[in-house]
Amino acid sequence: MAGFASLAELQDACHHLPKAHAGAAEQVARREATLTKPPGSLGRLEELTHWLALWQGRHPPRLDRVEILVFAGNHGVTAQGVSAYPAEVTVQMVANFENGGAAINQLAKAADAKLKVTALKLDQPTADFTQAPAMDEAAFLEAVSVGAAAISPDADLVCLGEMGIGNTTAAAAIAAGLFGGGGARWAGRGTGVDHAGLTRKQHVIDAALARHAAMLDDPLLVAAALGGRELAAILGAALAARRHSIPLLLDGFVATAAIAPLARLNADAIRNAHAAHVSAEAGHRHLLEALQLSPLLDLNMRLGEASGAAVAVLLLRAALACHTGMATFAEAQVSNKKG
Amino acid sequence: MAGFASLAELQDACHHLPKAHAGAAEQVARREATLTKPPGSLGRLEELTHWLALWQGRHPPRLDRVEILVFAGNHGVTAQGVSAYPAEVTVQMVANFENGGAAINQLAKAADAKLKVTALKLDQPTADFTQAPAMDEAAFLEAVSVGAAAISPDADLVCLGEMGIGNTTAAAAIAAGLFGGGGARWAGRGTGVDHAGLTRKQHVIDAALARHAAMLDDPLLVAAALGGRELAAILGAALAARRHSIPLLLDGFVATAAIAPLARLNADAIRNAHAAHVSAEAGHRHLLEALQLSPLLDLNMRLGEASGAAVAVLLLRAALACHTGMATFAEAQVSNKKG
Numbered sequence: 001m002a003g004f005a006s007l008a009e010l011q012d013a014c015h016h017l018p019k020a021h022a023g024a025a026e027q028v029a030r031r032e033a034t035l036t037k038p039p040g041s042l043g044r045l046e047e048l049t050h051w052l053a054l055w056q057g058r059h060p061p062r063l064d065r066v067e068i069l070v071f072a073g074n075h076g077v078t079a080q081g082v083s084a085y086p087a088e089v090t091v092q093m094v095a096n097f098e099n100g101g102a103a104i105n106q107l108a109k110a111a112d113a114k115l116k117v118t119a120l121k122l123d124q125p126t127a128d129f130t131q132a133p134a135m136d137e138a139a140f141l142e143a144v145s146v147g148a149a150a151i152s153p154d155a156d157l158v159c160l161g162e163m164g165i166g167n168t169t170a171a172a173a174i175a176a177g178l179f180g181g182g183g184a185r186w187a188g189r190g191t192g193v194d195h196a197g198l199t200r201k202q203h204v205i206d207a208a209l210a211r212h213a214a215m216l217d218d219p220l221l222v223a224a225a226l227g228g229r230e231l232a233a234i235l236g237a238a239l240a241a242r243r244h245s246i247p248l249l250l251d252g253f254v255a256t257a258a259i260a261p262l263a264r265l266n267a268d269a270i271r272n273a274h275a276a277h278v279s280a281e282a283g284h285r286h287l288l289e290a291l292q293l294s295p296l297l298d299l300n301m302r303l304g305e306a307s308g309a310a311v312a313v314l315l316l317r318a319a320l321a322c323h324t325g326m327a328t329f330a331e332a333q334v335s336n337k338k339g
Numbered sequence: 340m341a342g343f344a345s346l347a348e349l350q351d352a353c354h355h356l357p358k359a360h361a362g363a364a365e366q367v368a369r370r371e372a373t374l375t376k377p378p379g380s381l382g383r384l385e386e387l388t389h390w391l392a393l394w395q396g397r398h399p400p401r402l403d404r405v406e407i408l409v410f411a412g413n414h415g416v417t418a419q420g421v422s423a424y425p426a427e428v429t430v431q432m433v434a435n436f437e438n439g440g441a442a443i444n445q446l447a448k449a450a451d452a453k454l455k456v457t458a459l460k461l462d463q464p465t466a467d468f469t470q471a472p473a474m475d476e477a478a479f480l481e482a483v484s485v486g487a488a489a490i491s492p493d494a495d496l497v498c499l500g501e502m503g504i505g506n507t508t509a510a511a512a513i514a515a516g517l518f519g520g521g522g523a524r525w526a527g528r529g530t531g532v533d534h535a536g537l538t539r540k541q542h543v544i545d546a547a548l549a550r551h552a553a554m555l556d557d558p559l560l561v562a563a564a565l566g567g568r569e570l571a572a573i574l575g576a577a578l579a580a581r582r583h584s585i586p587l588l589l590d591g592f593v594a595t596a597a598i599a600p601l602a603r604l605n606a607d608a609i610r611n612a613h614a615a616h617v618s619a620e621a622g623h624r625h626l627l628e629a630l631q632l633s634p635l636l637d638l639n640m641r642l643g644e645a646s647g648a649a650v651a652v653l654l655l656r657a658a659l660a661c662h663t664g665m666a667t668f669a670e671a672q673v674s675n676k677k678g
Contacts, residue, residue: 035442036432036435036440036441036442037441037442037642038423038424038530038531038641038642039531040531040641041530041531041640041641041642042442042640042642042646043619043638043639043640043641044638044639044640045638045640045650084377084676084677085377085674085675085676085677086674086677088674089673089674092671092672092673092674093375093673095671095672096375096666096671096673099666099671100666101375101665101666101670101671102375102376102665102666102671103374103375103376103381103661103665105664105665106657106660106661106664106665107657107660107661109660109664110656110657110660111657191377191380191676192377192378192379192380192676280382296638297636298637299382299383299384299635299654300382300383301380301381301382301383301384302377302379302380302382303376303377303380303381307381310657311384311653311654311657314449314650314653314654314657315638315650315653317449318445318446318449318450318649318650318653321445321446321448321449322442322445322446325444325445325448326440326441326442326444326445327435327438327439327440327441331440332431332434332435332438332440332441333431333434334428334431334432334435335424335425335427335428335431336424337423337424337530337531338423338424338425
């Protein structure tokens with residue numbers, strides 16, 4: 001199921017998707033109404049338990065196998081001076097992930113989640129997309145397939161994140177390609193470029209949009225021409241999670257931009273996804289609005305690495321603990337609402 | 340230190356407060372700058388670690404002893420039909436807390452926090468404050484002192500929450516008394532009153548403001564006349580936490596209204612406090628703005644019981660795990676920012 005041999009096959013997969021499990025979600029709602037609290041008073045925590053059951057098709061839902069997938073890639077566009085950090089940081093940070101020293105290692109532990117890091121040909125950066133498509137069709141499909149293969153079919157929840165110096169430029173280019181508005185609307189400071197760097201980023205995005213104008217109508221071509229390997233892998237992983245009916249937490253701007261082409265092909269293809277947070281990266285809030293995703297957290301984070309998604313896992317665990325552990329009105333002999 | 344014999348003594352305590360520990364906070368900032376992430380990229384998580392050290396006076400800060408204090412009280416104003424639930428639910432829910440069946444029991448466990456529930460004379464509701472002050476000075480000071488005595492001086496973090504049928508009416512009355520705007524601005528649906536109930540609540544608040552107009556200039560008299568025992572206990576607990584320099588997480592609208600009189604006396608008296616969340620209760624967002632508190636979470640919760648504060652403890656644990664567990668640029672041999 002994981003590999004995609006052509007864009008047509010990939011596109012077809014986006015349109016043949018399993019239904020959500022309304023029955024399990026209804027069981028959540030029925031139990032929720034009996035628990036010792038005013039109806040709806042746990043707010044989004046109640047929504048989250050409902051959502052877990054809706055996709056897992058199980059009541060109560062469970063969070064025994066939570067997987068955090070981080071994909072890493074390198075970007076030819078870094079030659080244009082769009083990042084505050086040198087490109088070699090990508091491979092150094094992958095080593096840091098493997099040695100347990102990064103933020104996501106601490107957060108995955110706190111969330112009791114398994115961290116899987118996949119580096120995609122870090123020694124072969126994608127092409128500078130101001131000059132040529134970032135990836136040709138074969139390279140794009142290969143990265144999508146790597147992402148799809150990283151999904152464990154029996155995971156209870158998947159979090160998707162990334163690492164790649166230069167990739168907020170790719171994310172902004174994809175967002176601009178799909179939704180319009182140009183570099184000025186979508187570029188942000190990423191890891192921390194100064195004003196001159198931000199202006200360069202905007203120009204780079206506008207140059208890329210001009211060069212690839214002919215393919216902006218096709219979301220998958222946008223993903224190939226303006227994206228990167230780690231973004232393509234996230235797209236593949238998200239689609240595989242949808243096909244396996246696994247609930248999905250998206251991390252920040254880059255992860256959201258990576259799955260945006262899926263949503264443009266078929267809004268139903270990302271219906272199993274929640275935005276874990278809205279990041280401080282300028283374009284993220286616009287992009288979430290465009291995709292009708294309402295973020296769970298707003299903590300001014302902008303690290304990537306699935307860090308925001310890992311924090312949101314804590315909310316899911318809290319929600320599930322209430323749903324499964326609380327007493328009912330009858331059990332606790334608490335009087336229910338008047339009249 | 341816990342007991343207050345007069346309003347003058349209580350007021351005096353609000354004006355003689357220890358300083359925060361700038362040195363420990365500076366140590367946090369120094370280490371934070373060396374960790375393998377762009378500066379500031381963990382957003383509010385970084386702020387939270389800084390804040391813990393600032394009040395604990397310790398680097399690294401710790402979260403070994405997290406206490407969740409829930410105070411419960413009954414309200415004479417329930418006679419006016421301001422709640423969707425009968426008043427006996429307060430005592431029933433206290434039993435539910437003791438038996439481990441409420442939301443806060445599950446959330447306290449998830450947050451690895453100790454839950455302490457204090458019921459304040461549930462068989463003696465406060466007076467209906469449309470007719471008389473809710474509490475006289477002695478009853479108010481007694482409840483404040485009970486709250487202050489509930490603080491463990493060696494706690495690393497305290498969360499404050501409440502249970503009390505009718506207490507969103509008391510909270511709205513306090514907010515209106517301190518900040519103006521009347522019942523229409525501050526009343527919300529609480530546990531779920533219908534439109535007629537909401538209108539009654541607004542009128543009840545306006546009647547109380549008219550009756551007690553002469554004392555609205557004195558924040559402590561507002562707390563006594565328009566509050567309730569559990570709100571007074573929260574005020575006392577918050578002041579004691581401030582005097583012991585313990586970081587404080589406030590739960591929702593009622594807990595925030597309970598400490599608002601302290602803030603009106605001296606803004607510095609709540610400087611150790613973070614708002615854990617903004618609740619769905621209508622007045623909470625206005626009140627947080629009036630107190631210049633920026634909530635950590637916005638999850639549409641409106642349960643009380645310190646439930647929002649308990650969820651926010653999870654954020655603090657995540658923040659601290661990153662601060663203490665991450666590798667530095669030097670340790671991980673990751674290249675730092677260019678130029």
